[in-house]
Amino acid sequence: MKKIGIYIHAPFCRSKCPYCDFYSERADSRDHDEYTLSVVSAMERYSSELRREADTLYLGGGTPSLLGGKNVALIITAAKRLFNVDGEITVECNPSCIEDGFFDMIAEAGANRASIGLQSAVDSERRQLGRLSDARRVAEVIEASRSAGIDNISLDVMLGIPKQTPESLAETLEFCAQASIPHVSAYMLSLEEGTYFYKNADRLDLPDEDMTARLYEQCGDFLCGKGYVNYEISNFALPGFESRHNLKYWSCDEYLGIGPAAHSFIDGKRFYYPRDRRYFMDGGEPVSDGEGGSRGEYVMLRLRLAEGLVFADYEKRYGEKFPSGAVDAASSLAADGLMKVTDRAISLTRRGFLLSNPVIARIEENFIM
Numbered sequence: 001m002k003k004i005g006i007y008i009h010a011p012f013c014r015s016k017c018p019y020c021d022f023y024s025e026r027a028d029s030r031d032h033d034e035y036t037l038s039v040v041s042a043m044e045r046y047s048s049e050l051r052r053e054a055d056t057l058y059l060g061g062g063t064p065s066l067l068g069g070k071n072v073a074l075i076i077t078a079a080k081r082l083f084n085v086d087g088e089i090t091v092e093c094n095p096s097c098i099e100d101g102f103f104d105m106i107a108e109a110g111a112n113r114a115s116i117g118l119q120s121a122v123d124s125e126r127r128q129l130g131r132l133s134d135a136r137r138v139a140e141v142i143e144a145s146r147s148a149g150i151d152n153i154s155l156d157v158m159l160g161i162p163k164q165t166p167e168s169l170a171e172t173l174e175f176c177a178q179a180s181i182p183h184v185s186a187y188m189l190s191l192e193e194g195t196y197f198y199k200n201a202d203r204l205d206l207p208d209e210d211m212t213a214r215l216y217e218q219c220g221d222f223l224c225g226k227g228y229v230n231y232e233i234s235n236f237a238l239p240g241f242e243s244r245h246n247l248k249y250w251s252c253d254e255y256l257g258i259g260p261a262a263h264s265f266i267d268g269k270r271f272y273y274p275r276d277r278r279y280f281m282d283g284g285e286p287v288s289d290g291e292g293g294s295r296g297e298y299v300m301l302r303l304r305l306a307e308g309l310v311f312a313d314y315e316k317r318y319g320e321k322f323p324s325g326a327v328d329a330a331s332s333l334a335a336d337g338l339m340k341v342t343d344r345a346i347s348l349t350r351r352g353f354l355l356s357n358p359v360i361a362r363i364e365e366n367f368i369m
Helices: 029-050 069-083 102-109 123-128 135-147 166-178 209-225 244-250 277-281 295-302 311-318 324-334 350-354 356-364
Strands: 004-010 054-061 088-093 113-119 152-159 183-188 229-232 235-237 255-258 263-266 269-272 287-291 339-341 345-348
Touching: 004 029, 004 069, 004 244, 029 069, 029 255, 029 277, 054 069, 054 244, 069 088, 069 102, 088 244, 102 135, 113 135, 113 166, 135 152, 135 166, 152 166, 152 209, 166 209, 183 209, 209 229, 209 235, 209 350, 244 255, 244 295, 295 311, 295 356, 324 339, 324 345, 324 356, 345 350, 345 356, 350 356
Parallel strands: 004 054, 004 255, 054 088, 088 113, 113 152, 152 183
Antiparallel strands: 183 235, 229 235, 255 263, 263 269, 269 287, 339 345
16 A cells, blocks of 8 residues: 655744644653653554554644654654654754754754754744844754754745845745755745734734745745755655655655544545643544545646646546646646646646645636536
8 A cells, every 4th residue: 555644743832933834732751751752642543543554744733843853753663663664754843943963863863854944044033033043043953953964954944024025035045055054945924813913904014915926936936946846835845855745745655643633534534633731632533624636626636736637647646637727727827927838737826826826716617527
């Protein structure tokens, strides 16, 4: 059977960023230790039930680095033992929550990729985003990761944030390039309900939609000019450094999520844990989220990728010919510079990425859901 991906959610943060709606809470070191043991216990149960192997492991959050190197290493070691994880092992890291020796401990356990929260290299912008460290600290963390042998590093960058300008974004992108970072995730700010930014939107000095689009295009032009490939709407990588774990999501492949708010897709079923740490730690069962892997879902996810919808892959997956109507619709959109059509696939252009929701909806209309 095809190997799955495993996602572990670390539901802890030292403080809540004003734009973030991911599930997290404050806790002490004893909570971190107890939670780690709960994660290992859950992995043991799933290993026995599923009898599957995995080729990616991703620790996200929240702030996984807040668990400490010993606990992160324990989780990685358990995953390798229980699921024979033999591929990409990523740990998200907040530069303000990295203890001495952290990267040495997780590298020894098998971590080989670090995702570091930069957001911006401009310290005034970082403060507005609630970041507790400066850009110099980010540079120190990058060096610590490399010193431990973890060279596969991704930096998160945010676009359309308060008071951001083309000049300030250029400073952030130069930071990434000068640090020779092989992967950059560039996300446009979304005002999520319940966050501080959402509640105070009228007080934020945000770029308008046109400027945010310009910032996205600036980001793409700069990074692609440095040899990066815009392989997914928000993700840029030097060849060979694409996120293998996240590619599972965008390809509708299977993955197991462990921890509160973590989602799974296994054997055609989607399920998730409620946003409740105690429920998870007390052994609560995940909640069913219905069937997964439909044609519409596959189309939506694959069109996020620069590779797009490959005719042969679709036909193999669903046992039917790729709809000619979808090719016709894509050809019409290609005339407006929003899509590309070849003899093997249809895909979005970078301009199409900016208008992805209506463009993808136009293509989805041609599939039996």
